[in-house]
Amino acid sequence: MYPPRFTAEPPSTDRTPRTYDVIIAGCGPTGAMLAAELRLHDVRVLVLEKETEPASAVRIVGLHIRSLELMAMRGLLDRILPHGRQRPASAFFAAIPKSAPKGLDSRYAYLLGIPQPVIERLLEEHAIELGAQVRRGYAVVGLEQDDEGVTVELANGEQLRSHYLVGCDGGRSTVRKLLGVGFPGEPARTESLMGEMEVGVPQEEIAARVAEIRETHQRFWLRPAGVGVYSVLVPAAGVSDRAEPPTLDDFARQLRAIAGTDFGVHSPRWLSRFGDATRLADSYRVGRVLLAGDAAHIHPPIGGQGLNLGVQDAFNLGWKLAAQIRGWAPEALLDTYQAERRPVAEAVLDNTRAQTELLSTEPGAQAVRRLLIELMEFDEVNLHLLEKITAVGVRYDFGAGPDLLGRRLPDMDITQGHLYGLLHRGRGLLLDRTERLTVGGWSDRVDHLADFTAALDVPAVLLRPDGHVAWIGDDQQDLDERLSRWFGKPAH
Ligand SMILES: Cc1cc2nc3c(=O)[nH]c(=O)nc-3n(C[C@H](O)[C@H](O)[C@H](O)COP(=O)(O)OP(=O)(O)OC[C@H]3O[C@@H](n4cnc5c(N)ncnc54)[C@H](O)[C@@H]3O)c2cc1C
16 A cells, blocks of 8 residues: 555765755654654655653653544554544633534544654654654754755764755754744743643532632643543642753642642643743745644644644645655745645744743733633634634635635545545545546645545545545546646656
């Protein structure tokens, strides 16, 4: 099913640096996902990761609906699900406790809580299985680009060459700084401590006290997160050394300050500290160098969107960069990456700003929160906010057309199994109920399915490799025009 593994190192002499198609700086979730996506198209990928060992902080992150859909599209979900815990798709927006709205159209309508190191490991393994090379303990410290490619300098003085470089190197991105790309926004105003630990008092006692405190403290919670384990959020105010990781004592002290008791917390699973800085890169691309994930955007973790956003960046960029390398990319395809993804990040930054305000204890913010709680009784409002956080509401601007154009197509049963099962190879797909259309000279890039039954109420639909609807219609000429726009010139 997969393309052949890329095992051979490109030729090198002592004087000429090794050459790759794409070098990725950073093997976090974004870098690993991007490497895998590129390998689906046989692109020679090298991932450079400065840390010698995978991350050890076992922070639990939530994979939201759209990310679960992407995993299903690449046949990864069965591998990931056993490592996580499924929770209802609800109470995401500013932690307002509303149940899941009706009308949520997804086969994967839940949240998957999973330790970040585990999802990182699974994505890295997936990329390596597909043939990506990952070199740990290699930090990118310099870059220089020309018309043919990029020279990447490593901390050990080694130089490597690639046609493109992608900075997936996190919020403090070296690549972004080397490019001189601005990262404007707001610095952190508050810091919080978050972690998971066991408690020494009965659940009922905790629930009553927590409900009381949350009347006035929104940046606080203590809620069940598994058998005997609680998730704890407290302000970091007064915790001394920002450079050191927080300790259980820090949590206990902050709990006593807010609740008058530390609930007997003990046996921490993981502890972390984070700020609410919000920043967006001015540009996602400078020539042959691109940015993705936290390297391009940072925001408070409220709503649990950062990792999801990065993985979705990688999904958007992967097939476009592969098309560029393989030589079939239409003019400006690569620029649609920024055109599509930067507005999505802008919207996420905005919703986290709004959620942060809603957690304030100021009377005005509390009043707005109460009003929003009322409004969320309307299912449309609840659904709208949920679609924002889970990214199923994303619609790229592909020009005038029906509402479905530019949106994702949900997974659905088809004669051949289910739709997403047809997207594992990262190719385009024409779903054709007319049975008289053809993908002609694009058949090396786009699959065609004509003989099927599915709950699809349009004659034909063209999906991009990222599952977004690129065309709807029944006219061959119109289809050819769209195929050229997204998949370049036909092979014959
Ligand atoms: C408390 C907390 C809770 C969170 N919860 C969620 C959640 O529930 N859901 C969610 O979606 N997100 C969550 N996030 C956000 C999420 O952790 C990040 O958005 C995500 O890790 C970003 O992934 P990335 O691959 O873009 O960057 P990173 O994970 O930062 O990975 C970057 C990688 O690049 C490497 N690197 C850095 N510099 C170099 C260099 N010069 N050369 C080579 N390698 C380099 C780093 O070592 C690292 O491995 C949370 C964050 C916090 C703080």
